[in-house]
Amino acid sequence: MKKSLLVIPFSVLVHLFIINSVLYFMTPATYLAGSNVLYYNLAWLIITFSFNYYPTERRERFETNIARYFKLLGLFGLSYFALYGFKNNGVYTFEYRASVFLIICFFLTAYRSFFYWIRTKYRLYGGNFRNVVVVGRDRNLKKIRKVFDQPELGYRYKGFFDDRTSGSPTYLGKMNDSFKYILENDIDYIYCIASKLSKKELEYLVTFADNNLKKLMIIPDNKEIFSRSMSIQLYDTIPVLAMRKSPLELDYAPVIKRAFDIVFSSFVILTVLSWLTPLLFVLMKSESKGPLLFKQKRNGVNRKAFWCYKFRSMTVNKEANTAMATKNDMRVTRLGKILRKTSIDELPQFINVFLGEMSVVGPRPHMESHTEKYETSIDKYLVRHFVKPGVTGLAQIKGYRGEIIKKADIVNRIRLDIFYTESWSLGLDLSIIFSTVINAVRGEEKAY
Template identity: 40%
Template sequence: MKIKNLEESGIVKLAVICNDIALLMVSYWLAFAFSYGFALAGCFPYALKITLLIGVLTIIPTSYVAPPLFLKRMTHGNDILGRSVYTVSLQTLFMMTAMSLIRHSYMTAGEVLTGSCIFLCLLFSERSIIHHHLKRFRSQGHNLRHVILVGHPWNLADIYHTLNDHSLGFKIQGIFTRKDLPESMQLPKLGDRRAVMAYLQEHPEVTDLYMVSDTDYTTETEEIYRYCENHMIRFYALPVFMEFLTKRMELSHLGSTMLLSVRNEPLQDPVNRGVKRLFDILTSGVFLFTVFPIVYLIAGIIIKIQSPGPILFKQKRNGLDGKKFYCLKFRSMHVNKDSDRLQATKDDPRKFKFGNLMRKTNIDELPQFINVFKGDMSLVGPRPHMLLHTQEYSRLIRRYMVRHLVKPGITGWAQVQGFRGETKTLDQMENRVKADIWYVENWSFGLDLRIMWRTLVNMLKHNEENAY
């Protein structure tokens, strides 16, 4: 008997909705209690009952528009956070709309916001905990999907290494191939692809089949595909006509023609770009019109005292699509002719005392909130490099320019992975570029929040060894 995916189970879906309803009711009950006292909330007055009823009615359509991800095997923590934020935002929007339609608000906007914040914390915590336990459950051999691989092992190596993570709940039973296996693939060879049909008939537990097509076996491939379709086995074909690509490709359409693109770019979606830009404007705007003027005044006075010259340092750097823009920083060095050519080093004589402190604490980066507000940069993204470095490294590092497919950021995935500051070797820059490209291909709003949080933690702990 096939082992059914948890995310496909109607019982599990119903349980998730019921659980979300319970969390929502607790959240808004607490919000009401914080405002009016736990004694009154314990009596469940009419206003609270109506609010909870509206909440229950709005969580149901929310769960269909934004189904949960935490049950899925290939889900990561930042995906759960992003979907939790989306779910709570959507539910709050539905709730506010419903209250406006009945022309009576049973809770103030502040109380609704408090309830939403509590709901987000509870929802994310609960789903993270369940996802963690699901990974342990699957790593112990439960809720497995049984996989076979068919074709050249070189093409299937990435699939093997991904599915071989036991916490994902896949059991790779073997590979059908005539070729020798690399040492990194510890799998039994089950014969060539002409033996696949007999194996499938003898092993009904197989749930997934990954195949590299071969023109020498067109008839066998079609037969295997039809068998999989008729026996509820998920069939995946790998596009071997582009063997030079060793990464995931994305399916798209141009008219009626099916195409494969070399990468997934979430920020190509106008909705995603809009969400990211709105967050950038709101966050940078709040900072620029509250804290920044005070910081600018204090930093500006000290800079002027310690080093003659402008308060702000402007340098041309490459941004979105490689376009040039002026990146702003508090000046941390004496005015010099090498600023557009040489990176700062640990004991750089060009730095003055307060400038060195600003670099260690990242205060020198704060004027870049102006770049964010203007739209030249984002809060999170690949760090912009000086023009000379872009020219040099684009010739030395493969796919270097891919990092310019999104706006540069004040902080980024590479920085929280430790690839920050001076790059003394080519390998260090290559690792930074790989991290930047990973960000381009895996962006989510939850990932941005995670990066910002880790950046803040690193600053408070002074964990950034290359911050000089």
Template identity: 35%
Template sequence: MGKKGFVRNNVNQFAVLYRFFDLLAVQLCLLISAEVYGVVVSQQYYFISLIACLAYLFSAEMLWLYRSWRAGSMKEILFVASISHLLMMAAVMCWMFISKSSEDYSRLVIALWFVSSWLVSCTWRVAFRYFLFAVRRNGRNTRYVGIIGANETGLELTNEIRRTPEAGYNVVGVYDDRDADRTVIPEGLQSLGAIDQVYHDVLTGKVDTIFITLPMTANKRIEKILQILGDTQAQVHLVPNFFVYNLLHSRICNVGELQTVSVFDSPMKGAMNFLKRVEDIILASIILTIIALPMLVIAAAVKLTSKGPIIFKQNRYGMDGKKIKVWKFRSMTVTEDGDKVTQASKNDARITPVGAFLRRTSLDELPQFINVLQGSMSVVGPRPHAVAHNEMYRKKVEYYMLRHRIKPGITGWAQINGWRGETDTVDKMKMRVQYDLEYIKNWSLWLDFKIVLMTVFKGFVGKNAY
């Protein structure tokens, strides 16, 4: 087996069925929508349904919608299906615009078609998913798992499998050559013997899925195991013990025919970067429309109550550590931006009366939605710190600069969890950085929406903000 393509995604045995139902939903929903509004389905409607089907299939394949979701969450499945559907809708609308044929179609039919086909696509996935859950809980459609390596990685893997019983994995036991006092056998599991026993158990059907959790230093042993299992029909998964390292966001990369694993990567790559940007533009545009009048009132209050500019632009580190100008309503009589670190503190004499209110309620940060539209910031992300803060804390807090693998945000995971405002100790900064890195590791659009909603309800006022 060549190196290229060694790591492959498991092929979903229901992939053909999924594709069939998706295309059927697109076609039938168009016919039903036309019937509802009494519109005759002409060749033009059949043509855009063909475009929709091709666009949906292309989007779904690009986003790996038809991969195995045995261990995936329902939320992830519906999210990817919804994005595929959104791209299908965009393709149809683009065709109508380019061909100047939008007047040939009923807007009500098209709108009902888009909504109904999306609902049907999501609904049948939920129903089929729960059907599989029920089947697997009864012991059918189940994979019998053997874990090679009675160690911390094997224990972590066992716990993950136990947390998702609906995935249909049944851990039979653990294989290890070492003495019992040197192994970690998860509670409730049996030792299946030495590693040499694996081949026999696979042939007899005792196990049909193998997870290898040996340390990376055991490369010769792993190579021998792979050679042995290559003579069987078992599904074999290699689980590198990366969890012992503080990885940020990892993915498999190809350098020619050699595969590598990036360990400090950004989740904002390719389609995900595009989706994040679309999210930012939509949210920032909506919010700026809503807050335009309050911003004018605040601007007038700042100008009338103290001397100086209305907007204060301060240097911050943005994505990849590049300097950006962050906009804020001026809240102080003195606007320092040098090498000295002077954080705002309680009863700070530099803060104006209006500025105190703005800082306490975070209203001084509203102009940063303009930064979002400019592309230097995101609505959600790690809060940008002053350049002087970065230079000081990068020497005191491990992995501090990894915060800059994504764009800084107006609100973030750290802020809604109580780490907002002054960070006057290294321990406080460590906690903020910890939450920032957790956000990057677990980023999704769902998490962004959750943070935005939590910010609306509890994030504008903080006890440490002054």
């Protein structure tokens, strides 16, 4: 959901507030005893994360997975009463403790109901919506329309395209007309009836969506369109394949990655940049004129431009925003050669990470001029912009960094960037960081 990364942390805090408040006011003698506070909170967090409880799917309602919700409360109840079994001090009767637990369940359920109510109202008033069109038409179109026509789910159905002319008010034209319409009307999701397209047409639609930052959802048949990032979802009884769903869109991954970024970037800023910055300022001023930091507009997530920071490693020149550094580049200063060889020049980008514009690990951000060049010449280039750019990335530790000498360099870089977006895990990030440090110590062939 757009701008909704705070929904899950907020819900976690509300749930913990409810549990702790009820226990504090109704059972202070046991709540404040020893490590009981820690026990209650850890029990709730472990159980909810194990049940994958917090809502992240657009189509989820109050009644969705309600059985799992009651199982969660039941397991939390067992852990709640288990504490009294181990630490029975006789302060409160069993009946009283049971009533306290029921009060907790009441407030948790009330919040769940309120959450979905307020989300529904927000969507009814036009917030958090997605523009969608359907390419192709068969019997499934009417069924999926029933999903789109539920305003509380936040879909804005614009119509459908089909080569058979229709008198329907939602008919938008031939399937070839869809590409122009999608680009001109800010369409977010394209739903495709696979049975109405040939394999070649489906492949073209997949490529079109990837190259224009559109999410493609295929209502499948047996056309054999597969990808590593494909996932299946159910719209009523209709299976729909999401062709480009990154692990970073699932569950708690964005929260985990952002928390890691904040902790890691804060550590680097406080322990390294705090003393390295004034030292480099003195050394740089003694060698060449110009600012300490070099900033450049680069494209980030969803192709949004931001100012990317580096320690200046070149003399001030007019080609800084158009020409990449090449081997034996005369623009690089003596100090700059050291900074670039050790990748120290990249360290100010941890400020970008802290500000949320970048991540510690991700596809490296490119200059705007390079994005404009490669998005039209390299297939699926824009897929890398589904995630935040990184200070380091998988392509960089595999040797595809720096100067692009031949087309294979950028093709392989994009291939690894896409693999990263489809295969993300915290373990993969840690492995890339470790390899980056090792490569910086050893020195890299293309670090010039």
